[in-house]
Amino acid sequence: MNGLMMDQPLLISTLLRHAERHHGTQEVVSRRVEGDIHRCTYVELAARSRRMARAMAALGVAAGQRVGTLAWNGYRHLELYYAVSGSGAVLHTLNPRLHADQLAWIADHAEDQVLCFDKTFLPLVESVAQRLTTVRHFVLMVDHDHMPASTAIPGLLCYEDLIDGQADDGFEWPAFDENTASSLCYTSGTTGHPKGVLYSHRSTVLHTFASALPDALNLGARDVILPVVPMFHVNAWGLPYSACMVGAKLVLPGPGLGGKSLHELFETEGVTLSAGVPTVWQGLLAHVQSQGLTFSTMRRTVIGGSACPPAMMEAFEDTHGVQVIHAWGMTELSPIGTVGILKGHQQDLPREQRRTIQAKQGRGVFGIDMKIVGDDGEELPWDGRASGELLVRGAWVVDRYLKADHDGQPGPLVHRNGQGWFPTGDVATVDADGFMQITDRAKDVIKSGGEWIGSIDLENIAMAHPAVAMAACIAARHPKWDERPLLVVVRKPDASLERDELLAFFEGKIAKWWTPDDVVFVDAIPLGATGKMLKNRLREQHGGHLLHKD
Numbered sequence: 001m002n003g004l005m006m007d008q009p010l011l012i013s014t015l016l017r018h019a020e021r022h023h024g025t026q027e028v029v030s031r032r033v034e035g036d037i038h039r040c041t042y043v044e045l046a047a048r049s050r051r052m053a054r055a056m057a058a059l060g061v062a063a064g065q066r067v068g069t070l071a072w073n074g075y076r077h078l079e080l081y082y083a084v085s086g087s088g089a090v091l092h093t094l095n096p097r098l099h100a101d102q103l104a105w106i107a108d109h110a111e112d113q114v115l116c117f118d119k120t121f122l123p124l125v126e127s128v129a130q131r132l133t134t135v136r137h138f139v140l141m142v143d144h145d146h147m148p149a150s151t152a153i154p155g156l157l158c159y160e161d162l163i164d165g166q167a168d169d170g171f172e173w174p175a176f177d178e179n180t181a182s183s184l185c186y187t188s189g190t191t192g193h194p195k196g197v198l199y200s201h202r203s204t205v206l207h208t209f210a211s212a213l214p215d216a217l218n219l220g221a222r223d224v225i226l227p228v229v230p231m232f233h234v235n236a237w238g239l240p241y242s243a244c245m246v247g248a249k250l251v252l253p254g255p256g257l258g259g260k261s262l263h264e265l266f267e268t269e270g271v272t273l274s275a276g277v278p279t280v281w282q283g284l285l286a287h288v289q290s291q292g293l294t295f296s297t298m299r300r301t302v303i304g305g306s307a308c309p310p311a312m313m314e315a316f317e318d319t320h321g322v323q324v325i326h327a328w329g330m331t332e333l334s335p336i337g338t339v340g341i342l343k344g345h346q347q348d349l350p351r352e353q354r355r356t357i358q359a360k361q362g363r364g365v366f367g368i369d370m371k372i373v374g375d376d377g378e379e380l381p382w383d384g385r386a387s388g389e390l391l392v393r394g395a396w397v398v399d400r401y402l403k404a405d406h407d408g409q410p411g412p413l414v415h416r417n418g419q420g421w422f423p424t425g426d427v428a429t430v431d432a433d434g435f436m437q438i439t440d441r442a443k444d445v446i447k448s449g450g451e452w453i454g455s456i457d458l459e460n461i462a463m464a465h466p467a468v469a470m471a472a473c474i475a476a477r478h479p480k481w482d483e484r485p486l487l488v489v490v491r492k493p494d495a496s497l498e499r500d501e502l503l504a505f506f507e508g509k510i511a512k513w514w515t516p517d518d519v520v521f522v523d524a525i526p527l528g529a530t531g532k533m534l535k536n537r538l539r540e541q542h543g544g545h546l547l548h549k550d
């Protein structure tokens with residue numbers, strides 16, 4: 001027997017409608033590419049989104065078609081989030097840090113019909129426009145006065161002209177099946193071609209509910225949220241949606257991601273919560289520390305994308321009184337999987353024990369189930385020691401990639417052995433409280449004499465050394481042990497540090513056999529488009545380093 005409740009589809013447009021009706025005067029503040037600060041309310045943002053939805057329809061964008069964006073975090077990008085998805089088309093956020101060839105490949109693979117972009121990326125788009133075979137319209141996200149006098153892009157359209165050309169009255173967001181595709185994001189793909197993850201309205205709205213829960217990101221109407229994580233990287237971890245769901249003020253930093261620019265916005269706009277990858281926070285903390293500044297309103301910061309080093313957690317919590325919310329996720333998970341909020345019985349533990357728990361990636365939020373399996377595929381116990389590949393399933397986990405080959409067909413199911421579990425490629429332990437800790441990656445692991453060595457632990461220790469700016473630990477081939485850990489280190493400017501001193505720093509902190517065999521000092525560690533260390537590149541460069549040692 002069916003329940004007798006209203007059947008309302010979970011649609012992204014309902015988030016904006018809620019923000020407009022229930023939090024209409026709440027502000028969205030953006031630092032613009034034009035250099036100034038722009039302010040609007042959710043009422044204004046919703047009206048402009050409706051007009052942009054009409055403009056997209058006038059450009060011939062049909063339901064299901066893709067509209068690409070190359071844009072910073074800003075109100076126009078946010079309008080496109082709602083205008084495109086709300087109409088039943090698909091918002092495809094492209095990562096402008098990718099190489100032009102890769103961007104062209106992705107836009108072509110996604111069959112983007114329209115490309116909207118910030119002025120920063122005009123030269124980039126000019127350089128690839130000829131190769132974008134499916135794009136029919138290019139839209140520069142500026143007003144009329146900021147349009148270039150001449151450009152290599154034929155028929156370049158002006159974003160504000162498109163909005164001005166449409167009326168707001170009488171527009172209703174269409175209703176359709178909640179499983180309709182809403183947005184598209186390609187994974188960073190350090191090997192092979194990038195893969196498209198196609199989110200649905202249902203998966204996005206459910207992820208939004210879960211992300212706002214108290215033991216997840218704990219969002220509310222009193223919050224002022226500044227996503228540093230880009231809107232082109234897994235929908236800024238869902239914050240453009242969750243801010244509307246809870247009615248929070250949203251502060252969008254545009255291209256200003258340096259420590260000084262961010263800190264100014266935090267202070268002038270009264271930001272209470274921010275979110276970003278560790279590399280961003282390194283810049284911010286360095287600026288705050290060197291200038292003797294404080295955070296007067298910021299209470300929480302979400303750190304994810306790669307492991308939050310304990311030294312960073314200490315700087316935020318002990319020095320600045322900012323709670324670190326350590327989270328783990330993936331593009332394939334929309335992205336939130338686990339969040340590291342302590343349970344009741346853990347709160348009064350001694351500081352060191354609490355830190356150990358907080359350094360883990362966290363516990364699964366409702367909607368995500370997980371398990372760890374050994375090489376034989378058998379599930380391993382949640383004892384905090386057994387480590388195996390992490391598999392997940394849930395309502396916002398990818399089922400199959402967008403037409404994996406260029407044949408128009410969806411890719412095969414991603415499930416391991418048809419069991420309905422997505423293999424994350426991460427290697428993890430889970431403790432009795434359900435806290436997952438990544439110890440390595442299946443695609444990037446150190447296995448020494450048949451035993452795992454956690455490269456992330458070794459990096460965290462190295463990063464805590466005052467003379468180390470960045471450290472990567474890779475598996476170097478070894479004649480006896482097959483693989484041994486090798487540290488690749490960038491010294492801080494003007495710091496002096498030698499191999500033996502750094503290796504002595506590991507003493508007592510880990511099992512002796514985990515100590516890296518050697519250290520290679522380099523000027524820079526190659527980073528991928530989302531700021532992650534390209535370990536495969538490092539392995540190519542330095543993987544043979546230990547072969548001639550005993």
Ligand code: AMP
Pocket residue numbers: 187188234303304305306307308326327328329330331332335361424425426438441530
């Ligand atoms: P992406 O899809 O680019 O977001 O990358 C997802 C991958 O980033 C995961 O599979 C992990 O390997 C890594 N990752 C994300 N969050 C964390 C975290 N908090 N700690 C360690 N690794 C992380």
